[in-house]
Amino acid sequence: xxxxKIGGGDRINLKGIxxxxxxxxxxxxxxxxxxxxxxxxxxxxxxxxxxxxxxxGYSSVLSDEKVIELQMMAYAGLQNKRIVELxxxxxxxxxxxxxxxxxxxxxxxxxxxxxxxxxxxxxxRDLSGxxxxxxxxxxxxxxxxxxxxxxxxxxxDEDNAAINSENDEIVALLHRQYRAERIFHLIEAPxxxxxxxxxxxxxxxxxxxxxxEVENEAGGRFKRKVRGIQKVFSYGKTAVFIGDGRxxxxxxxxxxxxxxQIHAV
Amino acid sequence: xxxxKIGGGDRINLKGIxxxxxxxxxxxxxxxxxxxxxxxxxxxxxxxxxxxxxxxGYSSVLSDEKVIELQMMAYAGLQNKRIVELxxxxxxxxxxxxxxxxxxxxxxxxxxxxxxxxxxxxxxRDLSGxxxxxxxxxxxxxxxxxxxxxxxxxxxDEDNAAINSENDEIVALLHRQYRAERIFHLIEAPxxxxxxxxxxxxxxxxxxxxxxEVENEAGGRFKRKVRGIQKVFSYGKTAVFIGDGRxxxxxxxxxxxxxxQIHAV
Numbered sequence: 001x002x003x004x005k006i007g008g009g010d011r012i013n014l015k016g017i018x019x020x021x022x023x024x025x026x027x028x029x030x031x032x033x034x035x036x037x038x039x040x041x042x043x044x045x046x047x048x049x050x051x052x053x054x055x056x057g058y059s060s061v062l063s064d065e066k067v068i069e070l071q072m073m074a075y076a077g078l079q080n081k082r083i084v085e086l087x088x089x090x091x092x093x094x095x096x097x098x099x100x101x102x103x104x105x106x107x108x109x110x111x112x113x114x115x116x117x118x119x120x121x122x123x124x125r126d127l128s129g130x131x132x133x134x135x136x137x138x139x140x141x142x143x144x145x146x147x148x149x150x151x152x153x154x155x156x157d158e159d160n161a162a163i164n165s166e167n168d169e170i171v172a173l174l175h176r177q178y179r180a181e182r183i184f185h186l187i188e189a190p191x192x193x194x195x196x197x198x199x200x201x202x203x204x205x206x207x208x209x210x211x212x213e214v215e216n217e218a219g220g221r222f223k224r225k226v227r228g229i230q231k232v233f234s235y236g237k238t239a240v241f242i243g244d245g246r247x248x249x250x251x252x253x254x255x256x257x258x259x260x261q262i263h264a265v
Numbered sequence: 266x267x268x269x270k271i272g273g274g275d276r277i278n279l280k281g282i283x284x285x286x287x288x289x290x291x292x293x294x295x296x297x298x299x300x301x302x303x304x305x306x307x308x309x310x311x312x313x314x315x316x317x318x319x320x321x322g323y324s325s326v327l328s329d330e331k332v333i334e335l336q337m338m339a340y341a342g343l344q345n346k347r348i349v350e351l352x353x354x355x356x357x358x359x360x361x362x363x364x365x366x367x368x369x370x371x372x373x374x375x376x377x378x379x380x381x382x383x384x385x386x387x388x389x390r391d392l393s394g395x396x397x398x399x400x401x402x403x404x405x406x407x408x409x410x411x412x413x414x415x416x417x418x419x420x421x422d423e424d425n426a427a428i429n430s431e432n433d434e435i436v437a438l439l440h441r442q443y444r445a446e447r448i449f450h451l452i453e454a455p456x457x458x459x460x461x462x463x464x465x466x467x468x469x470x471x472x473x474x475x476x477x478e479v480e481n482e483a484g485g486r487f488k489r490k491v492r493g494i495q496k497v498f499s500y501g502k503t504a505v506f507i508g509d510g511r512x513x514x515x516x517x518x519x520x521x522x523x524x525x526q527i528h529a530v
Contacts, residue, residue, distance in 0.1 A: 041338070044310040069343060073306070076361075077342015078334060081419070081427065084365045089425045095367045095403070100349045101360045102412055137410070138360070145406055147367055154346070160354045162346065 001178045002026045004251075005171050008033025008079065009188040010040075012245040014086055017186055020251030022090040027143060029178070030087075030094070031151040031170055034071075034079035041074050052124060055114045058224060063128040063164035068154055071164060072098075075152040083150050095147045099131070099155030100162055102138040105173070107131040107165050109157040128164040129157050131173050139177075168228025176235040183238055184254055186245030191260030196221050204257075207265045208233045229262060237264050267291050268445045269516075270436050273298025273344065274453040275305075277510040279351055282451055285516030287355040292408060294443070295352075295359070296416045296435055299336075299344035306339050317389060320379045322485060328393040328429035333419055336429060337363075340417040348415050360412045364396070364420030365427055367403040370438070372396040372430050374422035393429040394422050396438050404442075433493025441500040448503055449519055451510030456525030461486050469522075472530050473498045494527060502529050 002024065006017060021028065042049055047070070050062040061067060076098035087094035099105030108130050112123035142149055151170065154162040171183060194201035196218050203214060208230060215226040229240050243250050243259035253259065267289065271282060286293065307314055312335070315327040326332060341363035352359035364370030372394035379386055407414055416435065419427040436448060459466035461483050468479060473495060480491045494505050508515050508524035518524065 041310075045306075046309075072346040073338035073342040075342075076346050077338040077340075081337040081341050081363055081365055084363075085421075085425065085427050088365065088368055088421065093367060096363070096365070098346055098349075098361070100346055100353065101362075102358060103353055138412070141406060141410055145402070147403070156350075156353065160350065162350050 001180045002028040003171055003174050003178070003180045003183045004028050004030045005167060005183070005185045006030060006032040006083070007185070007187045007245055008035035008037065008075075009245070010036035011188050012186060013247065013250060014083060016248055017245060017250045018083065018086040018090050018092065020249055021087075022092050024251070026181075027148075029139075029143075029149050029151065029174060030083065031167055031174070032075075032079060032083055033167055034075040034152065037079050038070050038074035041078075042070055052113060052115050055116055055121060060113075060128075061164075062124065063126040065127065068127050068162050068164065071154050072162070076100075076154070080150060080152045087148065087150065093147050094150045095142055096150045096152070097138075098152055099165070099170075102135050103156055103160075104135045104138055104151070105131045105155035105165070105170060106133040107155045107157055107163060109159075109161075109163055126164075127157075127161065129155070131155055131165050131169050134173055134177055136177055166224065166228065168224065169231070172228065172231040172235055175232050175238060179236050180238055183232060183240045184251065185240065185242045186250050187242060188244075188246055190244045190258075191242045192222070192262075193218070203260055205261050205263070207263055209265050211262065233264060239263050266443045266445045267293040268436055268439050268443070268448045269293050269295045270432060270448070270450045271295060271297040271348070272450070272452045272510055273300035273302065273340075274510070275301035276453050277451060278512065278515060279348060281513055282510060282515045283348065283351040283355050283357065285514050286352075287357050289516070291446075292413075294404075294408075294414050294416065294439055295348065296432055296439070297340075297344060297348055298432055299340040299417065302344050303335050303339035306343075307335055317378060317380050320381055320386060323489065325378075325393075326429075327389065328391040330392065333392050333427050333429065336419050337427070341365075341419070345415060345417045352413065352415065358412050359415045360407055361415045361417070363417055364430070364435070367400050368421055368425075369400045369403055369416070370396045370420035370430070370435060371398040372420045372422055372428055374424075374426075374428055391429075392422075392426065394420070396420055396430050396434050399438055399442055401442055431489065431493065433489065434496070437493065437496040437500055440497050440503060444501050445503055448497060448505045449516065450505065450507045451515050452507060453509075453511055455509045455523075456507045457487070457527075458483070468525055470526050470528070472528055474530050476527065498529055504528050
């Protein structure tokens with residue numbers, strides 16, 4: 001099993017990725033973002049998502065009701081169906097699923113995010129949470145019948161309300177279930193960079209224990225990505241590949257050794 | 266099997282419909298519209314869909330690339346996922362699917378629509394077509410495992426491009442496959458009306474042969490609906506119920522004999 005995580009930036013070459021994937025012989029699951037599509041839609045409808053920064057330094061979009069609607073439209077709607085369309089054009093028998101469909105992904109709603117506001121700490125509770133359970137029955141049903149799941153947020157909370165969650169957490173959950181031999185991240189950079197401002201500072205190979213070091217050097221910019229990758233390894237052995245989703249052949253390049261490879265210790 | 270077609274108007278009581286459906290014992294498939302959501306979104310992003318009227322008098326939205334994107338967002342995204350969310354809140358194990366997912370619905374792209382323009386006839390070819398084939402394998406897989414499919418446009422054309430199609434045509438296709446004993450239409454009216462301007466002119470019962478008469482009396486306003494219902498009957502015996510989707514208990518009211526019932530001859 002290979003888990004393919006496709007970033008949601010607008011310079012990601014979806015066609016190139018899907019065309020390459022059609023040549024894979026391993027079974028795979030796709031999980032994708034759509035932040036560029038969401039931001040473009042938000043701008044068009046003149047909605048400015050609120051960005052909050054927690055006291056521990058994580059920045060994220062405040063997931064209010066409007067953001068969930070934008071997610072349904074941009075992630076589960078436009079981007080998911082465009083990817084499914086491309087898949088079928090390339091012979092990949094894709095079925096698009098949000099975390100809501102068949103309760104594919106259940107999460108525990110966040111208790112709240114502590115933020116600093118005018119020097120004071122206060123707690124904001126939004127529609128976001130951490131995924132903790134998959135509908136394995138539905139995934140196995142589809143995988144067993146030869147379908148390729150193409151997954152996006154939103155997911156369900158404990159009360160069956162749609163909430164936002166991090167794709168890296170969903171990747172970890174999928175890996176916990178399917179023990180993927182390989183996990184591919186397609187991003188808008190050549191791979192993990194020693195200096196985020198310099199695309200030539202690519203780190204080709206490292207082991208999971210060296211991630212913290214890279215993170216410190218990058219001044220906290222990769223915090224969430226690093227935590228996500230560490231979590232993946234905590235669920236079982238795998239190899240994580242971070243490749244340039246903007247290139248002509250994003251998957252083939254990873255298979256040819258380009259980008260960053262992170263392996264177990 | 267019951268086929269439930271939910272109209273896409275903004276006065277449709279989705280919660281009431283889904284709550285009622287949770288009490289049904291028959292298996293069912295939901296197919297829904299989202300024209301109000303689409304129109305609201307189009308207005309917000311300041312896109313005015315072009316309306317064309319064919320020489321034979323049918324009016325429809327010209328399905329250009331932008332309309333397909335709006336459909337992915339409003340139909341397969343927002344409305345589909347809101348319905349799926351409501352279903353799970355009421356204990357219905359719903360899986361949302363567009364016609365693209367697993368190539369659920371394949372259509373034949375329309376050759377073009379003949380329109381009158383400044384006294385001349387010209388042909389406009391848009392991204393729309395007639396559904397002719399279902400992925401029965403995928404539907405049976407889900408139905409057999411206890412999932413309720415919640416279906417929306419777009420669908421695929423012969424070249425695997427996303428196209429628009431009429432929900433009534435999809436209902437007919439589903440009936441051809443599953444021979445539904447009953448088909449429920451939830452609309453923004455008490456049922457089929459003798460006089461479209463008078464909600465008290467409800468026609469309670471009629472047979473399929475009497476539809477043309479009603480249509481003539483209504484001055485062509487039900488043209489597409491009537492053709493759709495006639496097509497359904499041509500695929501096999503059934504009973505079609507048209508109920509008020511705006512009411513407190515849209516499905517229960519149908520079961521209690523409210524609305525319009527159309528039966529075979």
